[in-house]
Amino acid sequence: MKNFDELFKNLKEEALNLAESTFKNYKDAAKSDTSNFLENMKENLKNWSSMVLEKKMSKEEASDLILNNAKELSRMMILKQSGIAKIELDKFSRNLVELIIKIIISAL
Amino acid sequence: MKTLSKKIRNCALISLVFSLIGCGTISHFDQTAYYQVVALKTETLNIMDLAKDNYSVHEMEVKTFQTKIQKAYEYEKSRSKNKITVKQWDLLLNKDGNALGSFFRIWESNEKCSETYINEKKKLIGQCFDQIIELEIKKQKNNL
Numbered sequence: 710m711k712n713f714d715e716l717f718k719n720l721k722e723e724a725l726n727l728a729e730s731t732f733k734n735y736k737d738a739a740k741s742d743t744s745n746f747l748e749n750m751k752e753n754l755k756n757w758s759s760m761v762l763e764k765k766m767s768k769e770e771a772s773d774l775i776l777n778n779a780k781e782l783s784r785m786m787i788l789k790q791s792g793i794a795k796i797e798l799d800k801f802s803r804n805l806v807e808l809i810i811k812i813i814i815s816a817l
Numbered sequence: 818m819k820t821l822s823k824k825i826r827n828c829a830l831i832s833l834v835f836s837l838i839g840c841g842t843i844s845h846f847d848q849t850a851y852y853q854v855v856a857l858k859t860e861t862l863n864i865m866d867l868a869k870d871n872y873s874v875h876e877m878e879v880k881t882f883q884t885k886i887q888k889a890y891e892y893e894k895s896r897s898k899n900k901i902t903v904k905q906w907d908l909l910l911n912k913d914g915n916a917l918g919s920f921f922r923i924w925e926s927n928e929k930c931s932e933t934y935i936n937e938k939k940k941l942i943g944q945c946f947d948q949i950i951e952l953e954i955k956k957q958k959n960n961l
Contacts, residue, residue, distance in 0.1 A: 757937070760933050765931060765932075765933040766931045766933045766934045766937075767927070767931065767934070769923060769927070770923060770930065770931060770933075770934035770938075771934075773915060773919045773920075773923060773934075773938070774934070774937050774938060774941065776915040776919070777915045777916060777919070777938070777941045778941060780915055781908050781909075781914060781915045781916045781941075781945060782941055782944055782945060782948075784908055785905055785908055785909070785944075785945050785948040785949075786948055788901050788904050788905050788908075788948070788952075789901075789905070789948045789949075789951060789952045791901060792843060792901040792902070792952045792955070793952065793955050795842045795843040795901070796843055796955055796956060798842055799841040799842055799843060802841070
């Protein structure tokens with residue numbers, strides 16, 4: 710295997726090109742997100758690659774870890790954030806109700 | 818006439834207030850759901866450790882575990898306004914997915930998994946469970 714840093718640099722270049730050609734109208738945001746995402750995964754990718762080379766893990770197992778990390782975990786995090794947004798919305802509704810009761814209803 | 822219109826307006830206002838109180842967008846904290854997901858996280862990570870052995874040796878334990886986790890999933894589905902948590906469970910349990918589904922697929926098809934893979938996958942699955950747990954806890958804090 711080539712030097713990992715060199716491989717990672719190639720991967721990042723190709724991923725940024727892909728982001729640019731896919732999200733023409735939002736290319737700057739897409740490129741920034743892609744770059745952050747890959748940088749966050751870099752350490753894991755490096756570790757998992759060396760484990761495959763040392764035959765501590767099969768290619769199939771490594772591919773599964775990459776897919777899980779890239780897809781399922783990020784989806785779970787997005788769902789949690791949207792759940793938290795709903796909780797905040799409910800909290801706002803309750804506070805609004807309290808405000809209505811405090812100011813309007815009590816003045817009736 | 819003026820008094821009547823004022824009374825109608827007041828009634829409408831009070832109805833609005835009560836409808837706002839009753840229309841939360843997400844389920845409230847549920848103690849049973851919380852205990853279940855915390856217990857199942859531990860149990861799942863323990864079951865995953867068994868993948869260092871041949872799948873056939875532990876097949877019955879895996880099936881029993883899958884039935885148990887399916888019951889927890891059904892419980893989540895029965896809670897009202899709980900779509901987001903159910904979607905999280907869908908991702909975690911989907912047999913064709915890349916979370917627990919792919920782990921059991923690889924274990925069954927390869928007979929056993931490498932220790933490195935088991936440990937790395939356990940970290941990821943643990944984090945997936947944490948997302949569900951953290952959302953439930955957030956519901957708890959907000960209900961106080």
